[in-house]
Amino acid sequence: MSSDTLVSVEDLEKHFDPEDSFLDKLLNLETPPVQAVDGVSFDIKRGETFGLVGESGCGKSTIGKTILRLLEPTGGATYFEDENIYEMDKSELNTLRQDIQIVFQDPFSSLNPRLTVGEIVREPLDIHDIGTKAERREKVVAMLERVGLSEDQIDRYPREFSGGQRQRICIARALVLEPEFILLDEPVSALDVSVQAQVLNLLDDLQKEFGLTYLFIAHDLGVVRYICDRVAVMYLGRLVEIGPTDMIFDDPQHPYTRALLESIPRADLQEQHRTIEGVSGDVPSPRNPPNGCRFHTRCRDVIQPPDFEFEQETWQNLVTLQHRLETNPRSLSEYTIDEDTSDKETIARHASRIREVFGLPTLNSDAESVINKAAHLAVQGNFSEAHQTLNNAFTTICRTRDPSGIDIGEDREVACFLCYDEPPSIPKTPDASTENDND
Numbered sequence: 001m002s003s004d005t006l007v008s009v010e011d012l013e014k015h016f017d018p019e020d021s022f023l024d025k026l027l028n029l030e031t032p033p034v035q036a037v038d039g040v041s042f043d044i045k046r047g048e049t050f051g052l053v054g055e056s057g058c059g060k061s062t063i064g065k066t067i068l069r070l071l072e073p074t075g076g077a078t079y080f081e082d083e084n085i086y087e088m089d090k091s092e093l094n095t096l097r098q099d100i101q102i103v104f105q106d107p108f109s110s111l112n113p114r115l116t117v118g119e120i121v122r123e124p125l126d127i128h129d130i131g132t133k134a135e136r137r138e139k140v141v142a143m144l145e146r147v148g149l150s151e152d153q154i155d156r157y158p159r160e161f162s163g164g165q166r167q168r169i170c171i172a173r174a175l176v177l178e179p180e181f182i183l184l185d186e187p188v189s190a191l192d193v194s195v196q197a198q199v200l201n202l203l204d205d206l207q208k209e210f211g212l213t214y215l216f217i218a219h220d221l222g223v224v225r226y227i228c229d230r231v232a233v234m235y236l237g238r239l240v241e242i243g244p245t246d247m248i249f250d251d252p253q254h255p256y257t258r259a260l261l262e263s264i265p266r267a268d269l270q271e272q273h274r275t276i277e278g279v280s281g282d283v284p285s286p287r288n289p290p291n292g293c294r295f296h297t298r299c300r301d302v303i304q305p306p307d308f309e310f311e312q313e314t315w316q317n318l319v320t321l322q323h324r325l326e327t328n329p330r331s332l333s334e335y336t337i338d339e340d341t342s343d344k345e346t347i348a349r350h351a352s353r354i355r356e357v358f359g360l361p362t363l364n365s366d367a368e369s370v371i372n373k374a375a376h377l378a379v380q381g382n383f384s385e386a387h388q389t390l391n392n393a394f395t396t397i398c399r400t401r402d403p404s405g406i407d408i409g410e411d412r413e414v415a416c417f418l419c420y421d422e423p424p425s426i427p428k429t430p431d432a433s434t435e436n437d438n439d
């Protein structure tokens with residue numbers, strides 16, 4: 001770990017085991033675990049603000065809580081100044097808790113309504129038994145004043161403050177132990193836009209004054225651009241791109257980052273009428289994420305098999321159908337026919353319906369007979385065979401191999417085969433290839 005790194009996260013994994021319901025147990029059904037965080041690595045440098053962004057549910061907060069050891073990981077390590085925090089004993093952990101603090105999103109629920117502001121900010125000093133009573137009060141007053149509140153507010157209760165003021169109280173509480181590192185989990189997203197800038201400016205000033213290092217979790221990309229030095233973009237439990245903020249925003253490399261940035265509203269009048277493509281399609285379940293690149297089922301640039309030339313949209317729709325047949329074939333039941341129906345016309349009509357719903361037009365190529373066969377098999381309820389038929393004919397590196405982050409220079413890493421000088425070859429038996437094969 002280099003000396004300018006304060007926190008190093010290595011191959012972090014947090015899977016949540018399901019609590020099987022009575023019915024699951026009765027029917028012997030196995031529910032797979034939620035892969036909330038699955039092999040994430042990054043370093044946070046001293047004094048920087050490192051942003052973690054991605055859609056809701058992609059695992060940002062789970063990373064934050066696991067780094068702080070509020071959750072135990074299921075794999076990997078987090079080093080704070082060379083010490084793996086998952087190997088720390090109780091007393092080491094107690095010391096660590098002074099160095100790392102957290103500010104949560106919701107300043108309404110994260111403050112104890114029964115305590116006065118003075119008691120709330122003093123509590124960490126009490127817990128860690130720091131200073132005399134008079135020293136503690138002095139420190140609390142200094143902190144409150146530093147975050148823009150005053151001594152005469154010390155005996156008031158949280159309900160007497162506005163949202164912005166409450167978040168200032170949370171920040172004062174986080175700072176009172178003079179930590180080195182603060183996890184800011186969506187710290188301004190519950191606040192009015194006018195107040196957000198004030199709180200962000202305060203955080204910026206405090207960082208400079210106290211030499212703080214921040215991990216800033218957010219889904220608001222505008223806020224991230226404003227405050228972060230470097231950004232990691234997360235999708236479905238994994239990182240897809242890391243780099244300096246300006247570069248990520250000005251020249252995104254991963255198709256997911258590009259789609260995410262596309263969806264930001266623009267102030268520029270000339271751009272207001274542009275077509276927003278954004279990220280389309282449903283986010284796959286973290287219990288059953290896609291093989292290979294996890295984004296490939298929604299990616300507009302998913303790499304095509306060498307033997308075919310599809311319109312990119314048709315190819316993407318085909319990938320979506322493949323994924324659906326593999327992970328949730330029962331959702332196609334409405335297009336199936338009764339087992340004993342052998343009427344060819346009915347079968348063909350249902351097969352056309354599937355193709356229409358999935359945006360698969362009649363093609364003038366070898367692909368046509370394969371897609372048609374798969375659609376017919378699906379109509380007859382042979383989902384696994386339909387999936388196999390498509391898989392045997394149309395393989396993509398994006399589904400058969402997992403792209404590891406590749407260094408593209410200028411302190412940037414991207415996990416996408418499009419950024420490889422030479423993408424690895426497709427394994428001979430794509431179906432069997434669900435392992436993380438990164439060579």
Ligand SMILES: Nc1ncnc2c1ncn2[C@@H]1O[C@H](COP(=O)(O)OP(=O)(O)OP(=O)(O)O)[C@@H](O)[C@H]1O
Pocket residue numbers: 016034035036054055056057058059060061062063219286
């Ligand atoms: N205790 C838990 N048990 C089971 N699943 C969980 C638990 N906590 C989180 N998850 C799941 O883990 C995934 C990641 O959740 P997480 O809260 O980390 O995402 P997030 O990116 O922070 O989302 P948001 O921006 O909405 O807060 C989600 O699918 C979530 O439902």
